[in-house]
Amino acid sequence: MISRIKTLAFITLSLLIAYLMALQINSFLGISFKEKELPKVPKYESLIDEKTDTVQSGSLNLRLIDMGGVGIVPDSADWGHSYKHNVSRFDDVILGKAPFVDSINFARVEKEFEIYVDSMQRFDYNGIVFRGFLEFVLFDKVSSGTDIYPETSLYRARHKKLRQTFNKLFKKAQEKGLKVYLYTDMVALTPMLKNYFLKRFGKIDVLKKEFWEVYQFALEELFEEMDVDGLVIRIGEAGAIYNKANWDYSSELYVRTDESVRLMLTSFLETVEKYNKTLIFRTWSIGIGQIGDMHTNPKTYERVLKNIQSENFVVSTKYCKGDFDSYLPLNPTLEQGAHRKIAELQARREFEAFNSIPVYVAPLYQVAIQNFSAKNPNFEGVWLWAQDGGPLRSGPLSIYPFHGFNIFTDANVYAISRLLKTPSANIVNITNDWVAETFGQDSVLIDSLTKFLLKSQNVTKKGLYIKEFAQWDVRALGLEPPPMLWIFKWNIVGGGSAVMSNIYYVSKNNVDAAINEGFEAVAEAKKLKQLVESVQGRVSKNKGGFEKMLSSIDFQINLFTSLAHYRNYFLSYYQWLDTGSSKAKNNWQLALKEFKREYAIHMSKHNGNLDFPAYNFREANVGIQVADRTNITIWLSRIMLILLVLSILLGIPVLQKSNTNFPLKSLFLNIWQSLFKPWSADNIPQQKNDTFYSFIWLNGMVIGSLAIFSSGIAPVFIIVMQTSLLLYLASLFLLNMKQIAQKSISLLSVLAPILVILSLLIAITAYRGPMFFWSSFWTNPRFLIGFLTLFISIILYAYYVLYEKLRKLFNKTRLQSIAQILIIQGIQFLALGTASFVASLEKSLTVINDELVVLPGGLSRILGITTHLGIPKSIPENLIIIGISLTIIGIVLSLLKQKKTIKAS
Numbered sequence: 039m040i041s042r043i044k045t046l047a048f049i050t051l052s053l054l055i056a057y058l059m060a061l062q063i064n065s066f067l068g069i070s071f072k073e074k075e076l077p078k079v080p081k082y083e084s085l086i087d088e089k090t091d092t093v094q095s096g097s098l099n100l101r102l103i104d105m106g107g108v109g110i111v112p113d114s115a116d117w118g119h120s121y122k123h124n125v126s127r128f129d130d131v132i133l134g135k136a137p138f139v140d141s142i143n144f145a146r147v148e149k150e151f152e153i154y155v156d157s158m159q160r161f162d163y164n165g166i167v168f169r170g171f172l173e174f175v176l177f178d179k180v181s182s183g184t185d186i187y188p189e190t191s192l193y194r195a196r197h198k199k200l201r202q203t204f205n206k207l208f209k210k211a212q213e214k215g216l217k218v219y220l221y222t223d224m225v226a227l228t229p230m231l232k233n234y235f236l237k238r239f240g241k242i243d244v245l246k247k248e249f250w251e252v253y254q255f256a257l258e259e260l261f262e263e264m265d266v267d268g269l270v271i272r273i274g275e276a277g278a279i280y281n282k283a284n285w286d287y288s289s290e291l292y293v294r295t296d297e298s299v300r301l302m303l304t305s306f307l308e309t310v311e312k313y314n315k316t317l318i319f320r321t322w323s324i325g326i327g328q329i330g331d332m333h334t335n336p337k338t339y340e341r342v343l344k345n346i347q348s349e350n351f352v353v354s355t356k357y358c359k360g361d362f363d364s365y366l367p368l369n370p371t372l373e374q375g376a377h378r379k380i381a382e383l384q385a386r387r388e389f390e391a392f393n394s395i396p397v398y399v400a401p402l403y404q405v406a407i408q409n410f411s412a413k414n415p416n417f418e419g420v421w422l423w424a425q426d427g428g429p430l431r432s433g434p435l436s437i438y439p440f441h442g443f444n445i446f447t448d449a450n451v452y453a454i455s456r457l458l459k460t461p462s463a464n465i466v467n468i469t470n471d472w473v474a475e476t477f478g479q480d481s482v483l484i485d486s487l488t489k490f491l492l493k494s495q496n497v498t499k500k501g502l503y504i505k506e507f508a509q510w511d512v513r514a515l516g517l518e519p520p521p522m523l524w525i526f527k528w529n530i531v532g533g534g535s536a537v538m539s540n541i542y543y544v545s546k547n548n549v550d551a552a553i554n555e556g557f558e559a560v561a562e563a564k565k566l567k568q569l570v571e572s573v574q575g576r577v578s579k580n581k582g583g584f585e586k587m588l589s590s591i592d593f594q595i596n597l598f599t600s601l602a603h604y605r606n607y608f609l610s611y612y613q614w615l616d617t618g619s620s621k622a623k624n625n626w627q628l629a630l631k632e633f634k635r636e637y638a639i640h641m642s643k644h645n646g647n648l649d650f651p652a653y654n655f656r657e658a659n660v661g662i663q664v665a666d667r668t669n670i671t672i673w674l675s676r677i678m679l680i681l682l683v684l685s686i687l688l689g690i691p692v693l694q695k696s697n698t699n700f701p702l703k704s705l706f707l708n709i710w711q712s713l714f715k716p717w718s719a720d721n722i723p724q725q726k727n728d729t730f731y732s733f734i735w736l737n738g739m740v741i742g743s744l745a746i747f748s749s750g751i752a753p754v755f756i757i758v759m760q761t762s763l764l765l766y767l768a769s770l771f772l773l774n775m776k777q778i779a780q781k782s783i784s785l786l787s788v789l790a791p792i793l794v795i796l797s798l799l800i801a802i803t804a805y806r807g808p809m810f811f812w813s814s815f816w817t818n819p820r821f822l823i824g825f826l827t828l829f830i831s832i833i834l835y836a837y838y839v840l841y842e843k844l845r846k847l848f849n850k851t852r853l854q855s856i857a858q859i860l861i862i863q864g865i866q867f868l869a870l871g872t873a874s875f876v877a878s879l880e881k882s883l884t885v886i887n888d889e890l891v892v893l894p895g896g897l898s899r900i901l902g903i904t905t906h907l908g909i910p911k912s913i914p915e916n917l918i919i920i921g922i923s924l925t926i927i928g929i930v931l932s933l934l935k936q937k938k939t940i941k942a943s
Contacts, residue, residue, distance in 0.1 A: 041717035048838050049831070056830035060823045068819060071510040071544055075367050077405045082492040085401065085466050097459040098407070100352070100380050100419030102165040102219070103158050103451075104426045107437030108150045114435060118651050121429040121528075121899035123275070127169065134285075135192070138199040150440060151207050157439065159214045161455035166211050167270055167421065171222035172231070172256075172287055174201045174264060179255035186234045186252075193230060201264060208265040217267035219318060220260065223289035224253075224273050224302060242290070244298040250305035257306065261313040268316030270354070271306065273299065274323040274333070291905070294327025296342045303346050310350045318352045318380070318421075321371065332371075334359045339371045347376065354421055357381040357406045362427060363389050364499050365508035365521035368406055373413040380419045381410060385438075385450035388428030389522055390502060391529070392436060393446040394650050395594035396494035396566070396587075400453035400465055407461045420458055424451050429899070432528055435648040443586050443649045448476070449491060466492070478578030486573045490566050497566060501559035501598035504605065506545035506552040514540045514816075517906075524605070526896035529653040531604065533661025534887075534894045535812035542612035543817040549609050556602030563598055567591040586649065593650035600640045603633035604658060611665055615806055615813045630662065657888070657895040664749045664891065668807040674746045675804035682739060682797040685709055686790075705732040708787035713794065716842035722784065729782040736789050737763070743796040747808055752889035758873075763789075765869055769862045770840075774848055784847050791836035798828060812892065857931035864924030871917025879914050880904050 109127040130143045158166065176197055177186040187194040208218040225242060227235075235242055235249065243249050260266055273293040293302055303319060310317040321339065323332040332338045333355050343353070353375070358366035362384040372379050383403050390397045410417040424438050424447060436442035438451075449472050456468045469488045477483060499505075508521035515536060524541055526532050545552045570588060577584045610626035613619065637655060644652035688703075689710025704722050711718045740763055744756050770785055771778055778785065802811045802825075814821040837859060844855040874882045884898040897903045904911050 045716065045838070045842075049835060052831040052834040052838075053827060055834065056827045057823070059830055060826035063826055064819050064822050066516045067514075067816070067822065069512065069514040069540055069543060069817060071512040074365070074509060074511045076365065076509070077368050077402065077409070079402050079405055081496075082489060085492055086489075097162075098411070098417075098419040098461070100165060100421075101163045101455070101458045102167055102380065102419065102421040103161075103163040103216075104167050104421075104423045105169070106154050106158075106424045107440045108154050109147045110425075110430070110437045112435055112437055112441040114648055117431050117435045117648055118433075118646070120431040122431070123429050125426070125430045132173075132200065136195065138196045139203045144203060148207065148210075152210065154439070155211050155214050155216060158216065161452065162459050163422070163455060164215060165217040165219060165267070167219045167221050168204075168208070169221045170204070171220050171260075171269070172226050172228060173197060174204070174220075175256040175259055177231075177252070177256060177259070179258060180252055186231055191230065193228060205264050212265055212267075218265065219268045219270050219316070220266050221270040221272070223275070224271050225292045226287070226289050228288075229286050242292050244292045245295075245301065247301065247305065250302055254305055254309045257309045258313070261309070261315055266315075268310070268318060269306065270318040270320065271302075272320040272322055273302075274320070294329060296328060299329055299332075299342055300346065303343075303351070307346070307348050307351060311348060314350070316350055316352060317348075318354050320382075321353060321355045334369060334371060336370050336374055339375065343375070343377065349378075352378045352380060352418070354380045354382055357383055357403070357410075360518075361389070361520060362387060363503075363521050364402075364495075365503055365505070368409055372410045372417060375414070375416065377416060379410070379414060379417045380421050381406060381417070382421050382423065383454060384423045384427050385454065386423065386425060386427065386436070386447045388433070388528060389520075389525075390498055391594075391597070392428070392433035393450075394434040394436070394443060395498060395501075395590055395597065396490070397446050397498055398449055398453075398469075398491040398494050400450060400457065400468065401492065402495065403450075403454055404457050404461065404465055407457055411461055420454070422451065422454055428528055432654075434651055443590060445476075445583055445587050445590070446494075448472075476580055477584060478576065480573070480576040480578065483573045483576040486569055490570050493562075493566060497559055497562045498594075500555050500562065501594070501601060504541060504545060504552050505555055506548045507541045510544055512540070512544060515907075523894070524608070525601075525653075526894040527900065528896075529651070530894075530896045530899065531601070531653055531655045531658040532894050532896070533608075533658040534891045535661075535809060536816050536892055537894045538608050538612055538661070539615075539813040539816040542609055542616070542813075545609065546613070546616065549613055553606045553609055556598065556605040560595060560598045560602055563591060563595045567595065589650060593644065596640055596643060597653060600633065600636040600653070603629055603636050604655075607633050607665075608661070611809075612813055615810045618806065626665070630665065633662075657891060660751065660888070660891045663751050664807075664809055667749045667751075668809070671746055671749055671807050672804060675800045675807075678739075678743055678746055679797060679800045679804050682743070682793055682800060685735070685739060685793055686713065686797075702728070702732060702735055704728055704783050705735065705787065708784050709790040709793065712787040712790035712839050712843065716839045717846055729786070732783050732786050733767075736786055736793075739793060739796065740789070743800050747799055747803055747811075748890060749808055752886075754885050755889050758886070762866065762870070766862060766866060769865045770858075773858050773861065774844075781847060784843065788836070788840045788843055791832050791839055795829060795832050798825070798832075853931055853934070857928040860924045860928030860931070862928075864921045864926075864928060866921070867917045867924065868921030871914045871919075871921055875914035875918065879909070879911055883909075 105127065109131060110125055111130050128147065131140055131147055132138065133140055155166070174197055176194055177183075180186055184191075187197075211218050225244065227242075231252075232242070235252075239246060239249060257269060260269075273291070275291075293299055303317070306317050321333040321343075323329045329338065329342055332342050353371075355369055355371060356362065357369055357372065359369050360366045369381070372381055383399075383406075385399075386393050387397045387399065407420065434442060436444050436447065438444045438447050449469075452472045452475075453465070453468050456463055456471075457465075466488060469491055470484050473484045473487045473491075477487065502525065503522050504524060507523065512519055519537075519540070520526070523537050524532050526534075526537060532538065542549070567588070570591060574584065574588075607626050607629035610622050610629055614622035614626055641652050644650055646652075685706060686709055689706035689708070691707075691710070705728065707722050711722075737760070741756060741760055744759050748755055767786070767789075770788070771782070774781075774785060799811065802814075815825065816822075840859060840862075841855050844850040844858055845852065850858065877885075880898070880902045883903045887893050887898070887903065888895055893903065893907075897906045900906070903909065910916070
């Protein structure tokens with residue numbers, strides 16, 4: 039009776055603990071949304087009514103441009119496969135060994151630079167941003183001058199040569215009226231510099247003034263030895279995706295707190311002010327650490343930066359409240375603050391197919407520039423990215439203005455340059471002028487192509503965004519997802535349950551409108567193509583570019599058709615998961631057939647096309663595999679559920695008392711006792727080979743259930759889980775070898791609570807398939823709380839069952855039982871930590887997520903899952919430490935008990 043009361047008390051306490059934990063998890067994962075205040079961009083009809091410019095306004099003082107495509111080699115063989123963010127500029131110019139610079143290739147770069155600078159001078163840009171910093175520094179002013187790079191160091195010789203060579207470009211830019219700003223991530227490192235820091239400070243200590251003094255000395259060198267006018271610093275993106283292969287210059291994310299940002303900036307400003315140069319600080323903190331929303335939250339911005347005051351200090355941030363997506367409010371931090379401000383604009387829109395489809399954002403950017411100018415007297419200009427942003431080699435081979443299809447990028451660069459000189463200029467007149475310069479002076483041609491450009495962005499928004507989701511300010515999974523969430527990011531069409539279920543949840547009241555929008559985009563793109571084709575005979579200049587523009591529209595129609603059917607499929611599919619509607623089921627099954635047909639056409643036309651490359655549907659296709667297998671997984675789930683339930687019910691004592699023998703009889707009774715009488719000391723007789731058959735049955739139940747739950751497409755996930763199970767059982771058997779002969783099945787039955795968890799999962803998938811579980815998990819708070827409460831409490835009960843089995847059946851003391859549990863759990867942690875350390879935590883999470891399609895796969899292709907979700911990268915090491923500690927504690931407790939037993943005897 040006491041044991042029964044104790045068990046009930048434990049179950050009650052477990053449920054309470056599990057419920058409280060479930061509430062906390064739900065508060066983190068819960069989804070909420072509110073309406074956004076989006077910029078009001080005039081439609082074509084209202085723009086065309088303005089025949090003349092409005093009141094003239096003064097030009098903006100800072101008109102910066104990136105390096106465009108200067109120094110980027112069009113290596114077509116390697117294009118289209120990498121999501122690395124390093125553009126590999128000057129790859130064929132800078133050599134690892136002496137003479138360090140390839141003079142022939144540098145001569146080509148010099149010509150490119152002259153052409154580009156001449157164009158940008160003609161467009162009235164007055165500053166150019168050049169990525170580079172450590173490559174030009176010797177650290178001669180640090181201590182003896184050779185503490186970081188000795189006299190014989192390869193770095194010293196290389197940097198001298200690079201400084202001498204690239205300063206030629208900087209001088210040419212200044213001669214053309216463009217100031218030169220070097221650009222670096224912080225913390226920027228080379229192996230020798232990192233070793234110096236570790237030797238001197240013991241770590242990368244961004245909270246030490248002396249740490250930043252090293253970079254101050256570096257900056258002094260640059261200002262004294264090179265023709266540069268300032269430095270641009272970024273802290274929010276760094277790490278492996280920005281590092282270049284076989285090039286040991288890297289950056290790491292160490293600056294994550296208010297204090298470290300302020301110390302970094304005040305240190306750099308001391309040097310910048312001394313030389314009367316300019317420090318431009320990018321507030322692109324993107325959710326990293328304490329300062330995560332500094333780039334969009336005025337309160338955080340003020341908290342971090344309000345005490346930084348200098349005329350030599352400029353704050354640069356993206357014009358919108360987020361990344362370069364559409365459907366975003368203007369950035370409120372650009373509307374206030376005492377610092378000089380510039381807005382970052384992107385001419386080659388990375389999330390809108392890198393301009394391989396019609397993308398003309400001048401009207402949007404005009405609204406932004408006018409808004410910031412009107413609201414903030416400290417707003418001084420723009421930094422336009424003609425080439426930069428996103429993984430260059432994952433998209434089209436477009437290197438502005440030298441290689442590939444750059445028509446829409448050029449239109450944006452031209453129009454924005456005009457707006458920077460006259461923010462109130464008439465955008466129709468500006469567009470007319472670009473068309474005339476590019477394709478000819480025919481008035482019908484000019485009017486038609488201007489209409490095409492001014493209408494193009496709205497069509498692109500319809501095809502690439504789901505308005506019913508994008509128009510809302512959404513909070514989900516503890517994050518603020520981007521408006522184009524179903525394509526996350528660039529060309530990666532999503533299939534992850536966390537993404538698709540949340541998009542459906544936000545859009546569910548207007549699913550038909552969300553679906554129809556995709557087909558409207560296709561229809562409108564076809565109309566614009568007809569408009570452009572109607573003036574083809576009037577083109578007098580750049581006829582090749584015009585032909586490419588028509589191909590771009592064809593690509594847009596083809597891509598949008600595939601995306602429209604995919605949108606129809608996944609919204610209908612999640613509608614069916616939500617409602618069970620037979621209409622929704624018919625819709626998603628029909629839409630899926632249509633998508634597969636259009637997807638095949640899309641791949642046949644554009645896979646490997648360097649100008650108009652196919653989108654990446656890998657993740658989407660994994661999600662489709664799950665949907666395709668929905669019916670079979672439902673029926674397999676029902677069969678498996680019967681087997682799981684029978685594994686429990688066949689242990690009912692009434693059945694066991696009968697004289698009828700049936701296979702696995704002793705196993706089923708042990709399972710029943712483990713679940714409902716874990717305190718029982720009854721040793722149930724077992725027959726020859728029972729242990730083997732019992733193990734096969736239990737392992738089959740576990741692996742079979744996991745295979746069904748993962749739709750049979752996650753081999754690595756299943757191998758990991760099976761390995762964990764085998765390790766658990768092996769540890770348990772080895773620790774009880776002396777008593778195992780007649781009690782092996784009793785020991786196997788400690789898996790009984792796991793069968794209950796599997797029954798719970800399989801019962802859910804038996805209803806509408808595995809994605810019904812995930813859809814409910816992400817969007818239904820009651821389901822989430824209920825499931826987690828049961829799941830966590832059963833896990834806790836599993837430990838209780840193991841403890842009671844060891845105590846009563848194997849005659850272990852309380853201390854011995856606890857010791858064994860600690861050892862077993864320690865071994866599990868140690869194995870998991872070691873595996874994730876060897877493979878790397880990021881890679882481990884990526885592989886599992888790619889199989890289960892839970893989170894958007896794009897997370898792994900940007901900063902990584904760990905960085906985006908704030909998962910500590912030290913988890914593998916911590917698991918190893920915890921595992922070793924638990925194992926040692928368990929062994930010590932066991933030895934203590936043995937000592938007491940020996941003394942007593």
